[in-house]
């Protein structure tokens with residue numbers, strides 16, 4: 001693919017910015033539903049087991065039900081006394097619950113994959129370039145930073161790539177994470193509902209500085225972000241990939257092939 005395409009679009013803040021369901025809310029809900037159902041299943045199974053262990057315990061007496069029930073022989077499938085209806089219902093209800101859960105979870109993950117309707121929400125697009133060992137953030141006006149500034153309650157679409165080796169860009173606080181692969185772009189999106197400082201990290205082992213390959217993420221109120229963005233023209237702080245590559249080479253880190261390091265995004 002050719003170099004990063006930077007489109008010059010006006011910054012427009014939609015009035016319904018906070019309406020979009022954030023990925024963090026989606027993942028939290030999936031977690032809560034599974035936690036709740038898992039707990040419910042655990043309680044039912046353990047309670048049922050304990051109850052029957054107690055009820056049918058060997059208390060030293062002879063079988064008090066000997067004349068009332070017909071005991072299954074060794075190897076015979078118990079029918080539960082009603083033609084296997086109990087087994088049938090248990091299986092059916094379990095299957096319905098499991099299949100519904102899979103379908104629901106899948107629909108939630110599809111939403112994460114596709115992102116909110118572009119007609120409903122105009123996204124802020126930021127290019128992310130990983131290199132050993134740091135991140136450049138390139139804004140629609142071409143401004144480049146090493147700190148990711150984003151407005152609160154706004155859909156942010158990231159186009160992530162790498163200028164040398166495989167990296168992986170992730171911000172745990174807003175539940176976004178995607179591969180940074182040289183020569184191609186992967187996209188991911190998030191909305192940050194609360195202002196504050198967060199940390200982005202590299203999640204693909206990429207060399208001696210991998211664990212230090214972090215970037216600060218600052219979520220600003222929309223007006224503050226707009227002020228910052230309007231004052232950014234012509235004062236970029238990003239590092240070039242080539243400069244970083246030669247730095248790491250002098251530190252003894254393995255150097256990527258020339259075609260990957262410099263050629264792809266030149």
Ligand SMILES: [Cu+2]
Pocket residue numbers: 130131166167168202203204205206210213
């Ligand atoms: Cu990395």
